[in-house]
Amino acid sequence: MRIWILSFESKYTKKVGGLAEVPPSLAYELSKLGHEAYVIVPSHGFATEKKDELRLVFENKTVYGDIEVYIYNKPGIPHIIIGGGVLEDPEVYSPRTMYDKIRLFSMGLRLYVEHLLEKNIFPNIVHGNDWHSVPIIISLKSVLDIPLDKKKTKYIYQIHLLSEHKFSLEDISSNIGVDQETVVTGTYGARTIREYYELSSGYADRLGGLLSDTIVTVSKNYIREVIRRIGLDLENRIDYIPNASPWKLDDVIKEVAIYHRDNIIQNILSNEKMVLENKHVLRDYLLRKAVGNLQKDEPIIQLSSIREHIYKIDIPPFIGRGKVEAFKDYGPLVLMTGRLTKQKGFHLLYKAIDQLVQLLPEIKILVLTLPVWGSEQLINDMVELAILYRENVRVILGIAKSIYKLAYLASNALLAPSLYEPFGLMALEAMAVGTPVVGSRTGGLAETILDILEHGVLGTGLLFEPGNIEEMVNKIVDLVLLIELARYREWSKEWLNILYRINNERIIELILSNPKAPKLIMDSCIRRPLDYNWRNSALKALKIYA
Amino acid sequence: MGKINFIFAIHFHQPVGQLKWINDRIYERSYKLLLEIFEKYADLKFTVHISGPLLLFLNEYYPEWINRIAKLGDLGTIEFLAGSMGEAILPILPSEDRYYQVKEYMRYFEKLFGYKPKGMWLPERVYEPSLPEVLSKNMIEYVFIDDSTLQRGGHSSDKAYYSWLTEESGQTLKLFFIDTGLRYVLPWSSSEEVFNYILSKSSEEGDRVIVWGSDAEKFGEWKDPDWAWNWLNDFLLKLRERNDILLVHPRDYLKEHSVKGLIYLPSGSYDKMLEWSHGFFRNFLIKYAESNNMHKKMLWVRKKLKQAPEVADIAWREYHLGQCNDAYWHGLFGGIYLIHLRQAIYEKFIKVEKLAEETIDYYRDKNLVFNYIDFDYDGKREVLVETPRYNIYIKPDDGGTIFEYDYKEKGKEHNIQNTMTRYMEPYLENTGFIPDWYRRVSSRIHLWSPDTGLNDWINNTPFKDQSDLALRKYSVIITRDHKIVLRTLGGHYVYGLKPAKILVEKTIEFKNNGIITNYKLVNYGERLVDTLIGIEYHVSPKIDLINKDSHIIYKVESEEKNVEEQWKGIGRKIIVKSKVFPDIVFESSDRENEIWVSPLNSLARTEKGLMKVFQGIAIMFVKKTVLKPKDEYSVRINWFIGENLN
Structure with a gap:
């Protein structure tokens, strides 16, 4: 089967969010299962940067600029990169260029398909991801679905994150060079693009759903949200392909070891057992040293206007260029990562900080986040948070690879307070390295995180009602302290002191009845992602494709 | 010409924290004078309320006055009304305190006078529909509220000239209405004008009642004592001679005429109070941060006191006196703007707090207790730092300021942060x-x-x-x-x-x-x-x-x-x-x-x-x-x- 996976980003070309992980990982497993899978992405400047590594396979001109189509084979997963013109703008989701990119991407890929069709080459599956792919699907349908009765291609529209986005009729017709009266097939049979547009009221995810054979999302829980938003008439066409974590403890340890050459740390990183027994030493190293010693070019901030703003900040603990001072002392650590958006719940951390610090004055919070378009207010809030709580908080805005995985490895817990979360890969990644998660009871998080209050030592974290700050604070404190116990000899004075600072009686009972609980919970975490692997996801995808 | 019953209800009150020399002055100018009037017209019927704080003061410094006025009660000249021990605005208190305020007053009154009153003076006439239950449980049969409350409830003003029955949760209470018009003429107009006003509310049946209820200090303190003496003599002498205006006690009226029917009323107070508070007494807690501060200090101290059941009665007495209303609001004069009134409230609460802390061994082996709570109930947390010697309260969201600093040494209890913000008041405009x-x-x-x-x-x-x-x-x-x-x-x-x-x-x-x-x-x-x-x-x-x-x-x-x-x-x-x-x-x-x-x-x-x-x-x-x-x-x-x- 020839499978084309359309995405706006890929970890092998340009990565901004979690979406960049999914298409290449799925494509890789599909190819291992004997299929011809391609990831198709806009260049975002990648083609300009890495021209030598790419093979130009097609060129053309459009009213929006020149089109260049490359094949990129280096990552092991073939990528079809659509470049040229505005598609070479390096900012992936800039509202300034977003529409122009979508237009050119749609037209360019269609021209390339027309070119391939001459050789009778076409995809059996077009698997679009998120709202940006909707005009591209329409553009492809306008050439692939002809004649209608001999439809060659099956369309899958996958929603990773529901969007509020609405298209105008022009956005999906004249602007991408397609006549709005073109007849295409969809949920309601053969109708014109205009008619389908009217059925969707322009709402991108619904339109994507109407025009696809199957709508897919990323977790069972999230299906409910998707149905509510895209329309009950599409209920029977929805399924899910879970994401999976590509992280393996062993690989992560090796990667961390490349960056951190300190002898003691190297010794700990020599094997998994040492790491799990000495997380607190890694933590101490991260907090008091590594956080303050990023690589020269880190943090990398792709958005130039935001970069300029962040680089200027030099109020302690910031020291300019987005870098920060290390912490002065050790403390149990909570990590928060992801795109800097309200959806991820960063504002909740901002609101909760004072309570958190009162309950656990020694707590350390490390925020490793990617600023995105429109996140200016949250950037200011996060900066203020770090300045006002410099004993407790460090915020690194941008990519800091040198400490990213170390932070996952060294933290007591990952905080995932998303208001909604289709899947929440970060939770699985944390678990993969033995770090439990405090997450909101929503979407994928509610599936991947097994609540310790229900599952005991088989649990992998604590869940709280989305947006409930009080509950979130208590759960953070409890989980952090629970993991902190692993540092001390069971029943020692220090161990008991920490134990009785835990709020939840049931957690105290769990530990009293099984003092090895912290260690067992870390083990449960490491096992949990095994249920979510790309092989299973690829098999599920194939079922859906069939 | 019709007839009408007339209740002449005189309310004696001085707040907790009143300067002693002012109390002495008022006693000399007004309270002594009124007692002499009551004695001189012992054949008439007066209705009297003495607030808890004043009763404590008079009993301490002028016990003879208490003996003489009690005797007039025994003789049937005076019907006494109960009150709340601290002359507290009952609806703003925790419900348990509402009950105890009245119960404590009744207990103390009985100790001095030998019996319990049937009726009650409602502090500042602040009425809320929840009150009948708590008053009825204290065996209070009737209260005096303002006639403006009738209008707020959509009733005709004529209803004010009867007594009515209301209920809450099946507990009943009878209501008398203090006449606003009468308060504006008595004692500021001539006796004849007052009589004319009273008679304008009369009926042929003679079953109506008009109530004057106001401050005793209007006689002798507000204007000079000689004027008050003369005015009262003129008024009472003439009243004694009239048979169309019948001076009665509320309990006599009820025996004779009973209540007119069932009524339900909204919250209310007297016209001016409603104006100052924008219609609802609790608004003072919003307008004045200092009022809210005292009120929430009360709630905070109460929590500690509740943990110390063995603590002496005196602690609860002090606590209830700390609820005295005057320092919590402001109309035209004084009130919350009087530093000594606020000082006294804090003094009481700090004293009680210290007592409770000692009883429950609050600090154990610590010197400092940090509380991070929403002390003032504004949805944001404050930091309360407590030591056995002092408290510091900090408000992070108001400039990170210290808004209370209590010194807790025995005998020296004082909030040195008891300062007052100057708010815009209607009389300060322009x-x-x-x-x-x-x-x-x-x-x-x-x-x-x-x-x-x-x-x-x-x-x-x-x-x-x-x-x-x-x-x-x-x-x-x-x-x-x-x-x-x-x-x-x-x-x-x-x-x-x-x-x-x-x-x-x-x-x-x-x-x-x-x-x-x-x-x-x-x-x-x-x-x-x-x-x-x-x-x-x-x-x-x-x-x-x-x-x-x-x-x-x-x-x-x-x-x-x-x-x-x-x-x-x-x-x-x-x-x-x-x-x-x-x-x-x-x-x-x-x-x-x-x-x-x-x-x-x-x-x-x-x-x-x-x-x-x-x-x-x-x-x-x-x-x-x-x-x-x-x-x-x-x-x-x-x-x-x-x-x-x-």
Whole structure:
């Protein structure tokens, strides 16, 4: 089967969010299962940067600029990169260029398909991801679905994150060079693009759903949200392909070891057992040293206007260029990562900080986040948070690879307070390295995180009602302290002191009845992602494709 | 011509915290006079309410007066009305306290008079529909409320001339209505005019009742005693002769005529009170942060008291007296603007708090207790730092200020932060008065424009503070060595210039007798900040409630000043001295800073025009400075009670 996976980003070309992980990982497993899978992405400047590594396979001109189509084979997963013109703008989701990119991407890929069709080459599956792919699907349908009765291609529209986005009729017709009266097939049979547009009221995810054979999302829980938003008439066409974590403890340890050459740390990183027994030493190293010693070019901030703003900040603990001072002392650590958006719940951390610090004055919070378009207010809030709580908080805005995985490895817990979360890969990644998660009871998080209050030592974290700050604070404190116990000899004075600072009686009972609980919970975490692997996801995808 | 029953209900009250010499004066001018009138007209029927706080005072200082008036009760001249022990506004209290306020009054009254009254005087006539239940459970049969409450409930004003029955949860209460019109003529018009007014409400059946219910002090204190004596004699002599106006006791009226029917009423009070409170008494808790502060202190202390069931009755008595209404509101005169009334409320609550803390061994092996709670119920948390010797309450979201500083030594209980913000009042409009734009408490930081003077500061000249630091929210960190670090990132704003970011850090250390605050301001802007850094404190010296000559002074740089005087100069130390309290000391580590001192006065309306009312002493440590980018200014200010910090 020839499978084309359309995405706006890929970890092998340009990565901004979690979406960049999914298409290449799925494509890789599909190819291992004997299929011809391609990831198709806009260049975002990648083609300009890495021209030598790419093979130009097609060129053309459009009213929006020149089109260049490359094949990129280096990552092991073939990528079809659509470049040229505005598609070479390096900012992936800039509202300034977003529409122009979508237009050119749609037209360019269609021209390339027309070119391939001459050789009778076409995809059996077009698997679009998120709202940006909707005009591209329409553009492809306008050439692939002809004649209608001999439809060659099956369309899958996958929603990773529901969007509020609405298209105008022009956005999906004249602007991408397609006549709005073109007849295409969809949920309601053969109708014109205009008619389908009217059925969707322009709402991108619904339109994507109407025009696809199957709508897919990323977790069972999230299906409910998707149905509510895209329309009950599409209920029977929805399924899910879970994401999976590509992280393996062993690989992560090796990667961390490349960056951190300190002898003691190297010794700990020599094997998994040492790491799990000495997380607190890694933590101490991260907090008091590594956080303050990023690589020269880190943090990398792709958005130039935001970069300029962040680089200027030099109020302690910031020291300019987005870098920060290390912490002065050790403390149990909570990590928060992801795109800097309200959806991820960063504002909740901002609101909760004072309570958190009162309950656990020694707590350390490390925020490793990617600023995105429109996140200016949250950037200011996060900066203020770090300045006002410099004993407790460090915020690194941008990519800091040198400490990213170390932070996952060294933290007591990952905080995932998303208001909604289709899947929440970060939770699985944390678990993969033995770090439990405090997450909101929503979407994928509610599936991947097994609540310790229900599952005991088989649990992998604590869940709280989305947006409930009080509950979130208590759960953070409890989980952090629970993991902190692993540092001390069971029943020692220090161990008991920490134990009785835990709020939840049931957690105290769990530990009293099984003092090895912290260690067992870390083990449960490491096992949990095994249920979510790309092989299973690829098999599920194939079922859906069939 | 018709007939009408007339209830003449006289309400005697002086608040908790009233200065003794004022009580003595009122006794001499008014209460003695009224007693003589009652005795002279012992054949008539008077209805009398003596509030709990006044009853305690009279029993202590004028027991003979109590004996004589009690005798008039036994003779049937006077029907006494019960009240709440602390003359508290019942609906604003926790429901258990509402019950106990009345129960305690009944117990104390019975101890002095030998029986329990049937009717009750509702403090400030503040009625809420929940009251019948709690009053009925205390065996109260009837209360007096304002006739305006009828109109608020959509009833015709004619209903005011009967008694009505209401109920809550099946518990009943009879209601009499105090006539607003009658209050405006009696005793300010001639007897004839009063009679005419009363008769205008009469009926042929003679089953109506009109109630005058108002302050005893109108006779002898408000106007001169001779006038009151003459007016009352004229009025009562003529009344004695009339057979169309029948002076009755409420219980007689009910025996004879019973109630007219069932009625349900909304919340209410008298017309003026509704005007001042914008229709609802509880609004005072919103308008005045200081009122809310006392009210929430009450709730906080109550929690501790509840944990100490074995604590002596005296603690609950003091607690209930701390609920006395006068200090919690303001109409035209005094009330919350009287520093000694607020002082007394805090004194009671601090005393009770200390007693409860000792009983429950609150501190165990600790010296400090930190509470991070929403003390004032505004949805944001405050930091309450408690030690066996003092409490410091901090409000992070109001400029990181200290809004309560309780000294807890036995016999010296006092909130030295009992200062009052000057609010806009209707009678101050168009007088040139500029209300305070922030709460007049302590540890507030201003960046004044360089031309700011002492009077600009104290009189609120607009736009002199060029920063937002005064009102910003501060973060709170409690360090491992039990200090509190408050931090904020604000700005310095000058028209035409780019705002400069200013980081402020206040680190508060808690010593035996007070606190050390280290202030640090850093200019993180890209330009010079030319300013007067003002670190502002307000302090409330303890007033002597017994002796008239309170003699409060302050000493700065070896000069002694009266509290009514201002002072400005280079200085490090200022001591506030009161005869009834240890020294309150402020010490700055900066040898070159100025100290500005001024009385904090509010303005009160009097017959002679606006008059200054002392609300505390305002103190500001001022540093004239030009901060270059990255420059910082640090200063340590000690604030303690007694001879030294430790």
